[in-house]
Amino acid sequence: MKKVVALSVAGIDTGNGAGAETDIKVYEILGVHGTLVVSAITAQNTRGIKDILVIERDFFQKQLETVLEDFDINNVKIGMIYNKEQYEVVKEYLEGKTIVTDPVIFAKDGTQLIKDLEDYKKYILPITTVLTPNAVEASYFSGINIKTLEDMKKSSKIISNTYNIPYVIVKGGHISTKYSFDILYDAKKDSFYLVGYERINQKNTHGTGSVFSTVISAELAKGEKIYNAIRIARDILQTSIEYGLEIGKGIGPVDPLVYIEKNAYKYKVIEDMYKFANFVESTPSFYKLIPEVQSNLAHSIPSSYVKDLNDIATFKNRIIRNWDNKVSIGFPVVFGKPTHTARLLLATIRKGERATVLINIRYDENTIKLLRLYGYDVIEIDREKEPEHEIEGKSMQWIIDFIYENYGKIPNVIFDKGMKGKEAMIRIWTEDIDTIIDTLNYICKNLS
Structure with a gap:
């Protein structure tokens, strides 16, 4: 049996709430064989990140070379990548592929997961096909203090034009309203596409960004259009949040397995x-x-x-x-x-x-x-x-x-x-x- 193969470049979450292991889980749920390149290992649980072991450049590069020489990979999801050395490797080896980037600037506990932000904007954003920032991350990249739907639209277009990103999806989960929207800006059509959803009162939301962006990556890998991919991603994410896991003593992870x-x-x-x-x-x-x-x-x-x-x-x-x-x-x-x-x-x-x-x-x-x-x-x-x-x-x-x-x-x-x-x-x-x-x-x- 043959399967489409995709790649996750991300960190490892020892609490199994987000990161590369979640990406692999989501790929498999959707019928895609997931491979991975590890950027860092975090000492992490539901209460937060205690420490980060960053994978040094040579071994990070060796992982990428090894995976790419054997597997036919055209679709990549990028999560946590930490520093300029890793950005340079990613750009060298992955530019030209369909890349869905989840710009995890900060973890939920406030830990910074992207060290060299200006270099990140220089190396990673311009090679990205689909960027999936939340409102906080989109505010940083666009310079707009996002509070409304119109702010989300403006920021998505600014980010797309500034960094030449074909599709920018600004997620509305951080905006406090009963109903939220994800805004997709399509640069080629110069148009917006909105996906509405009801907010869920659930504290166990660790890993939402990983699930959302990896679903989009998986659906694109299978040949789905971006408009359908974002809707499928939101549907799966909503279910994952509704059944968030009450495990650990902090913020538990969402559960994408509930979908299947x-x-x-x-x-x-x-x-x-x-x-x-x-x-x-x-x-x-x-x-x-x-x-x-x-x-x-x-x-x-x-x-x-x-x-x-x-x-x-x-x-x-x-x-x-x-x-x-x-x-x-x-x-x-x-x-x-x-x-x-x-x-x-x-x-x-x-x-x-x-x-x-x-x-x-x-x-x-x-x-x-x-x-x-x-x-x-x-x-x-x-x-x-x-x-x-x-x-x-x-x-x-x-x-x-x-x-x-x-x-x-x-x-x-x-x-x-x-x-x-x-x-x-x-x-x-x-x-x-x-x-x-x-x-x-x-x-x-x-x-x-």
Whole structure:
């Protein structure tokens, strides 16, 4: 199997939060084989940098020569490179390649990571294809004190024109607003491209610059256009920040692996949904569990990864009892559909339960007895106490809120005897698909 090869020139973060090891991780996530040339080794953890061992010129050059003589590399990401000697080597060996530069002037703890700034501007910026400064770094390179969107635009164009950089992306994460923008200035078109995103209240943000710039490098290496690359980079970065790691005693790293982990979990969910469908279709008495309004199964990725309904799957067209008592599964499996079961599962997860599967079935007193015999904690809720809701979907949230406030947790079985306009219903949640299958199989075998 062949893969595109790219190169990271950066420092090593001993806390594995940023730097070359993060770059390699991101390259591999996106299907690119990452190679690396180490500029420095930092003694670093989540609290900051204790010391820096700079790789001397000869060995730094030897690394570059060795990698380039063997691998076909046209795309490079530059992170921390420390001094003029390294800049000269980089310019000599990498000029003319597609270079994405993350200008890490300072670490999060304030440690200076670029020693010779004027030489950096002389040697590194002019050979850069895509520059990805944050607002602080862009202020330094442009001379503009960036506070607004217009400031970001002006600075990106100034930097591009001053250093002859084809693409300059000024990131908006350092500007304190609810919604932020990344601004791409395209020198060839003399135009701006904006990517908007919502700010995330998360302290564990170490490595954001590394992830963002390396995603762009990887996508360009695969032949993606810069406009798509920046959007993909922002999407991956947002997910990485949302699931920032609570490790160490300082500022934890973002987690770019979540991007592929969530996709892998979604694939497993789809497999589980087909497994459940096979069980339903091979169980002749399953029709007895279908209410008048029909059923649906909601299945999420692991609850700790669930953000919203987009992380929860259902059958698009419900589970239906036909006239001949055969049950039809409403394929396909879809994520993000706001069904009652999906909303109820999401509300349950947000109360801290490790729920991943939830189904609604027909109310029957014998079913309730069987569920209690099976060992489930069962609770009844009086729908007559439910206030009128103006917003669709609030009923499911009210059920969970009401139970939690009065019970302190969410039992696996919730039922109600209905009211005018609302059919009586049993709802069952479990932590995995096998448990829900075993439970429903038990009911089907014992329900008269």
